[in-house]
Amino acid sequence: MTDLSARAKFATAMLRTAATLSRVSGRGDGSVIGGRVGLTIEPRLLSMLASGRRVALISGTNGKTTTTRFTAAALEAAGPVATNSFGANMPTGHTTALAKARDAVNCVLEVDEHYLPQLLNDATPQVVALLNLSRDQLDRAMEVSGLAAKWREALSQAPDVPLIANADDPWVTWAAGASNNVTWVAGGQRWQEDSWVCPQCGKHLDRYGEFWRCVACGLTRPSPSWTIDGDVVVAPDGTRVPLDLRLPGQVNRANAATALAVASAFGVDMAAAGPRLTSVTSVAGRYAVVRRDGRRVRLLLSKNPAGWLEAFDMLEPRCPVVLALNAREVDGFDTSWIYDVDFSPVHGRRVLAIGDRRMDLAVRLQVNGIDFEVVEDISAAIEAVPPGDLEVIANYTAFQDIRAEFDRVN
Structure with a gap:
């Protein structure tokens, strides 16, 4: 981690003060207001707090809070982790998370999918996990195709950043295609109503279960390196990591597989990371x-x-x-x-x-x-x-x- 300038140190102190006052007054956990104060004083504070640290970004329409929490739990096998795994997923929240855990070298940040391009630039991530893309609040958010194009353009500007991406989602696959360094996970896509046409050429996609392909342009589901076999995650080298999750559903087994892939990219041993996922029993009230x-x-x-x-x-x-x-x-x-x-x-x-x-x-x-x-x-x-x-x-x-x-x- 790099030393902060006097201005950045003052901004960090004011951030913590604002966050504390927010919590004490019962107005919230302070993540948003704290980050807003810090960034107002020093607009580069997020980049400065991320500098010299190992940052993972987790983004997608669904599952990012849970996957962030799983990833943080897995990385704790290697020491303290800075994270916003309880929800504040825009730059103000990211800044607060990094400021609150200055001694943590490893950082896991949940990122609102619309802010991923900014965080790619500001946080200089070591790895980025892309979960899924589907329709969400279309009265105030862009169409899936527009968001995928935004991701693809941003990733084309950082083609060597390692990605952990969901091979089962055609939009994620197409967006990640701008990268030179992708590890594919069988992340599942039970919801398929937003991906019946090819993201690349607009023709109809042939689908057989999780497998998909476009016969017109050849865009095809990549072969995943990380897969799920019942309650076991299978790593690229064949290592089988048993899951004893306290969270329900097939989707959370897929979230766990992505988390383990990110932890592996950080060099964490799977024998140490896997059991730590059991500690996640509720995520910001979800599943409580x-x-x-x-x-x-x-x-x-x-x-x-x-x-x-x-x-x-x-x-x-x-x-x-x-x-x-x-x-x-x-x-x-x-x-x-x-x-x-x-x-x-x-x-x-x-x-x-x-x-x-x-x-x-x-x-x-x-x-x-x-x-x-x-x-x-x-x-x-x-x-x-x-x-x-x-x-x-x-x-x-x-x-x-x-x-x-x-x-x-x-």
């Missing part, structure tokens, strides 16, 4: 279990069609499910995306709809032929079901509302 009034309530966060598909895969058999939908600024105001979600996996369960836009959700469920009940809030939903397990799937602000309610009562 709350017990209330004889009910065991598990919280799942899903913000877009691909996320809801994966959440359905995680549901315990037969137990009731609460679906929560808001449409505030950070969610995106347009709820039409719920018509891209196939709700048939919850057919036959007891389904309760809550949230600011629960009536939008009710109409969608009716169209899908799902029996449901509309209730006022999470407390009413819990009272409506008998004691036992209850699953909750919520988009971003609905998820935060539910967490706040549980914190208030408990």
Whole structure:
């Protein structure tokens, strides 16, 4: 790590002060306001804090928070890690994460997919992990094709930065094609509705399970070096790393495989890294279990069609499910995306709809032929079901509302 200038040291001190005041006053964890203060004083602070350190960037539409947390856990086998693995994934949050752990040589930063080009320039990463690209909040974000093109252009300006990329996602494959140094992971892509056409030529893609190819231009799924065999990750040299994850779903096994690939790029031994993934039991409230009034309530966060598909895969058999939908600024105001979600996996369960836009959700469920009940809030939903397990799937602000309610009562 390089020494900071006097201005940068002052900016770092003010960053920490602002973050602390934010936490003490109950306004948040301080990551955003702290970084904003620091960057206002010294606009180059992020680059200065990253200089001389080994930085991994984790980006994609879905799964980046969990993958960042897995990666940080794996890298802790080699010592302290600076990370923003609890959510603040824009430059203000990155700056705060690096400032709070100045002694950590290894750094893992979750990056909002729109900010990846900036972080490639500012953080001089040792490795970049690209998870997936799918539609997300299209009333305020660009189309998948535009974002993939933005990634490809940025990566073409840094062609030698090592990438860990999802071979199963055609958009990620095409974007990563600008690089000279890619390690491919079988990261999965159950949601395929955004990738039926070739990113390179626009022709129809032939798909057979995870395999895909374009017969027109020849763009084809690369052969992955990191694969998943049940509950085992298979490394390029054939080493088999058993997974004993506390997080559910096939998607989290894929996230774990990416995390191990990043740790391997940092030189961490897999025998030491693998068991550390077991320590990840909840990520910023995701997958948390709350017990209330004889009910065991598990919280799942899903913000877009691909996320809801994966959440359905995680549901315990037969137990009731609460679906929560808001449409505030950070969610995106347009709820039409719920018509891209196939709700048939919850057919036959007891389904309760809550949230600011629960009536939008009710109409969608009716169209899908799902029996449901509309209730006022999470407390009413819990009272409506008998004691036992209850699953909750919520988009971003609905998820935060539910967490706040549980914190208030408990």
